[in-house]
Structure formats: structure tokens, C-alpha cells
Ligand SMILES: Nc1nc2c(ncn2[C@@H]2O[C@H](COP(=O)(O)OP(=O)(O)OP(=O)(O)O)[C@@H](O)[C@H]2O)c(=O)[nH]1
């Protein structure tokens with residue numbers, strides 16, 4: 248059985264190679280930016296580059312894991328040892344990915360099917376990392392578009408599919424999680440077809456191959472009538488349907504850098520695709536920068552992707568994906584080119600940031616309690632170090648305040664992952680309210696608009712409409728899906744900050760929401776700020792049960808008994824709209840008089856815990872989130888009540904004068 252399959256593979260490779268020469272020249276040839284005449288091109292039948300794209304949580308990494316497991320390259324125990332985290336995955340290998348159960352960084356894996364090397368690239372599904380998906384797609388010749396068999400296409404499915412079309416790829420659809428009880432395979436297939444039509448797919452693309460899979464069980468089938476037993480149909484599809492790269496191996500070298508890795512030992516590592524010619528270890532090359540500059544350098548080390556890591560090699564040829572060490576200052580979009588005859592490839596765009604946050608030193612009274620790196624210089628150096636590999640991030644000094652830095656990123660998750668990483672490394676810092684980045688278009692202010700999809704039971708729809716409406720969301724589409732109502736909106740990105748928590752509160756946790764970037768549109772007008780005021784501690788000390796007992800009727804507390812608090816710290820949410828200074832450290836007066844009521848016990852409610860992201864969404868302009876390795880606290884920027892009053896008065900006066 249095994250033997251015949253291997254025989255079948257080599258025969259397939261041969262036929263695929265022949266058929267792809269003409270096939271690729273037709274639609275794929277235009278994708279290869281090489282300038283050499285097409286008759287010199289050859290097909291790399293020994294290679295396939297595939298990206299896996301989907302909406303968040305539709306099962307990409309789980310599928311990649313099982314493809315690795317069934318590749319025959321590893322012993323089972325070897326892989327079991329590498330697996331970990333919330334979903335027990337191998338490929339989601341960094342600690343934050345494991346803890347959150349999401350993929351943050353795209354990852355290359357390489358394995359062999361017969362004699363064919365497959366470069367498989369797992370991509371993150373979260374909208375904040377969409378820019379990375381876009382670049383990864385440029386390295387691939389084909390992609391698997393995964394869609395959850397119950398959820399169907401969601402906003403990020405649309406986004407990544409559009410990007411795949413932009414790159415000239417013809418996606419292979421994988422309807423995944425067919426084992427789900429609530430799977431609606433036919434409906435989902437139709438919805439995907441509609442999405443292809445909506446995005447302007449041509450007839451050939453509309454004829455997309457479909458695979459039905461349950462990635463977690465490691466099974467797939469090309470036809471629902473045939474029971475799925477393993478992932479062989481998926482491997483077969485890689486060989487049959489993903490075009491082999493068509494390249495000119497004898498042309499002068501052209502490799503484009505699509506992503507950057509960083510190591511303390513060797514510095515920047517450029518990862519990208521070789522579009523033409525060959526690259527050798529030790530070769531002297533010209534690095535053609537995006538801004539037109541030319542730098543000469545040596546390739547110190549050359550790596551290919553190999554299983555779960557990289558292995559060093561002497562030479563790699565066009566069509567392959569390589570990692571290159573030794574090019575100082577190498578950046579996304581740069582072309583690594585032949586020294587004499589090198590030509591730059593068309594530049595690739597790097598996603599512009601959409602969200603700003605102020606980062607500054609932690610100057611709360613508790614500074615240095617748990618962190619090792621607390622000075623503004625240390626925070627600053629760490630942020631600039633991050634720029635080496637975090638390509639979608641920007642850092643600049645705040646023109647209004649000398650000791651502050653403005654850090655811009657692709658969204659709240661993108662920046663909060665950076666903050667979380669810094670916190671674990673021992674940094675302390677204060678972070679301001681996230682602000683959406685606006686643009687001037689023809690003299691008018693434009694702001695980012697997001698596409699928002701919400702699913703709720705019909706009974707909670709009213710609350711959702713009210714909440715989204717008040718944040719300037721406009722309903723685009725609404726229909727019923729089983730027991731749920733599915734509603735789609737466009738909404739200013741500003742309106743999304745803090746929406747998730749409020750939505751869950753308003754719908755008793757029943758709403759599911761997804762969003763991603765849609766467009767820049769003229770400013771939509773003011774959006775209401777936080778409705779509730781906060782309770783602010785007037786003392787520095789330990790919170791007492793006695794004080795908490797007295798305060799819990801006035802709102803929800805964020806701290807529990809015996810917790811250390813300081814003057815100016817936000818210790819709770821007030822049930823009214825004004826801020827309330829409170830003495831949360833108040834001790835019970837000791838008296839000799841016993842009263843009958845003193846024995847009545849009140850229970851202290853558990854404090855509301857604020858995670859980093861919730862805290863960032865919660866704060867207002869006059870507040871900071873204080874981030875330290877052991878705690879996340881919210882505070883007023885001005886800690887003393889008298890200073891805050893003075894500031895308010897000055898603001899009012901300025902407003903009156905204007
Ligand atoms: N029922 C079912 N659940 C699955 C299947 N594959 C994955 N899951 C579950 O779906 C969840 C998300 O899986 P991941 O593989 O992390 O999804 P992902 O697409 O890589 O997610 P991101 O990388 O964060 O975008 C996990 O809880 C998996 O256990 C499947 O075939 N069937």
C-alpha cells in the first residue's frame with residue numbers, strides 16, 4: 248500500500264511538472280518579479296511553498312501540527328515532548344502563544360513528501376497580525392484557506408482571501424472541524440463560494456478544490472462520501488494543486504526579504520524568497536534598499552527551513568525560502584541581489600500602524616518593587632531593540648513631553664503582547680490610553696473604520712444594537728443563523744476600544760464578536776467616553792476589609808483586603824459618572840462599647856480583576872496603566888487630588904477663554 252503511494256507520488260510529480268510549466272506560465276508567471284525572459288524558466292518540481300490562512304481559531308496550527316505528526320519525520324515521543332500550552336500545540340512555541348492559545352508569529356516548517364520539499368507556513372489569524380499574512384503570501388505559490396465548518400467565513404477569512412487574490416494565488420479551500428456537532432458543511436461551502444464571487448474571483452478560481460478535514464483528529468477527505476482516515480488527501484493536494492515555483496535558475500540573484508528575525512548573537516536575520524538565480528554562503532551581494540540605497544555585504548550564513556527549525560546550507564536556488572545572516576540593517580522589502588547585475592524587485596508595503604500609546608517610566612510610589620529595569624533609558628532601549636524584529640511597530644519621542652515615547656502598532660493585541668513580554672522580562676512602565684491614528688485626506692480628518700461581525704441570540708440583539716449604535720456603528724447586514732442572529736457593521740476603530748467587555752456584560756456573555764480593518768473614512772464624530780467614574784484612593788497603605796465593606800455599595804472594587812494601594816490609584820469603578828476619592832485604608836475605630844449590630848457580618852465581594860488588555864481599554868486620557876512584573880494597576884496621571892483639581896480648573900479656564 249505504502250509502496251504504491253510512493254510510486255504514485257513520483258508519477259504525480261512528473262505529470263505535475265509537465266502540466267505546471269504551461270499552467271504557471273499563464274497565471275503564475277506574472278507573479279514572479281524576475282525580469283528574465285520566460286523561456287529560460289524552469290519548474291522546480293521538487294518544491295512546494297504553501298501558506299495556511301484563515302480567521303482566528305479556525306484550526307490552522309492544529310492542522311499543521313498533525314501534518315508534522317503524520318509526515319513520518321519524527322518519532323511520536325519527540326513531538327509529544329515539544330507540545331504544550333492551552334491547546335497542546337507544537338508549532339505555537341513561544342510562551343505567550345501557549346498561554347493565550349493563539350498564534351502570534353508566522354512560522355515556517357519544512358518536510359518532505361516523497362522527493363518534494365514542502366515549505367509550509369502557518370500564519371496568525373488575529374487581525375492585528377494581518378500584515379504578516381500579507382507578506383507571507385508573497386513567499387508562497389499556493390495557500391490553504393481554512394474555514395470552520397460551523398462558523399463559516401468570518402471577517403479575517405475575507406481579509407486573507409482578498410490578500411491571496413492580490414498575490415495571484417488560487418486558494419485551496421479546507422472546510423475544517425467537520426467533526427463539530429453544529430457543522431453546516433453545505434451552507435459553509437456556499438458561503439465560501441459567495442465570498443469568492445464577492446471578491447471578484449475569476450471562473451478558474453471559483454472552481455476551487457475543496458478538502459473536508461478535522462484537523463484535530465488528523466483526518467481529511469476530498470469527498471464527503473469517502474470516510475476520512477488520515478491526512479493523505481491533504482498531502483496529495485499539496486502535490487497536485489499547489490503550483491511548483493517557476494523560476495530562472497541561471498539569472499542573476501534576486502531574493503526579497505519578507506520577514507525579519509533577530510538573534511543576540513548574529514543580529515538581524517533576513518527571511519525571504521529567492522526569486523531568481525542562486526545564493527551561496529560567503530557570496531558577496533548587493534543589498535538594494537527600499538529607498539534606493541545600495542549596500543555591499545557578505546552572506547555570512549545561509550539557512551533553509553528544515554522540519555521545525557533551520558539548517559545551514561551552502562547554496563539555495565530560486566523558488567526556495569531562505570534565511571540569511573550577515574546583512575546589517577536588512578529590512579522588509581529589501582532585495583538581496585547579484586553584485587554586478589542585481590536589480591531591485593518591486594518594493595512591498597509594510598502595514599502602517601493604526602494605534603498609538605504613550606509609554607513612559609513608571610513613577611508610581613511602588614516603582615521598583617518587583618521590576619529590574621525601571622529607568623526611562625532602559626525602557627527606551629528595550630523599545631528600540633524591539634524595532635529590530637517587530638516590523639509593524641514604530642517608536643518616536645512625544646513632541647509634547649520629553650520623557651515620553653509614542654509607540655504605534657497594529658492594534659491593541661499587538662501592543663499588549665509587547666507590554667506583556669516586557670513585563671515578564673522584568674520591566675516596569677506606565678502606558679497611556681490607546682489612541683487611534685487618524686489621517687488627513689484632502690484637508691479632512693479620516694479615521695480607521697473596522698468591519699465588525701457580532702453573533703448573539705435574538706433576545707440580546709437590542710442591547711447590541713444600542714451599544715454599537717452609540718459608538719457610531721452602522722449595520723450593513725443581518726441574518727439568522729440557527730439560534731443566533733448574525734449582524735455585520737462598519738464602526739470607527741475608536742468605538743471598538745472597550746466594546747468587547749461591554750458587549751459581554753450587556754449580553755450576559757452570549758455575544759461573539761470579530762473585527763478587522765476595513766477602510767479609512769471621514770471622521771464620524773464624538774463617541775461617548777466611559778460612562779462610570781472611578782474610585783481613587785486618597786491614601787497609601789493597605790486596603791482594609793472594613794473600608795471595602797463600606798465602599799462596595801458605591802461601585803465595583805478592583806482591589807481586595809490587604810492589598811497595597813497608593814494615593815491616586817484607581818481602586819474601583821464608581822456607580823455614578825463622577826470620580827470619587829475614597830479612603831480604602833480606613834481602619835475600624837476601636838471602642839469599648841459593644842453594639843448589637845457590630846456582630847452582623849457582611850460578605851466582601853471578590854474584586855474585579857483587570858487583565859492588561861481590559862485595563863488598557865478601560866482607562867481614560869487622564870489615567871495610566873502601571874505595568875510591573877507582579878501587578879497591573881490603574882492610576883490617575885496626577886496622583887494628588889489637589890493637582891487634579893488645579894489641572895481641571897486650568898483646563899476649564901482655557902476652554903472658557905477660547
Ligand atoms: N472540533 C474541532 N476543533 C478543532 C479542530 N482543529 C482545531 N480545533 C480547535 O480549535 C481551536 C483553535 O485551534 P488553533 O489550531 O490554535 O487555531 P488557529 O487557526 O491556529 O488559531 P490562530 O493561530 O490563533 O489564528 C483549538 O481549541 C483547537 O483544539 C477540529 O478539527 N475540530
Ligand SMILES: [Mg+2]
Nearest residue numbers: 307308349350
Ligand atoms: Mg495558530
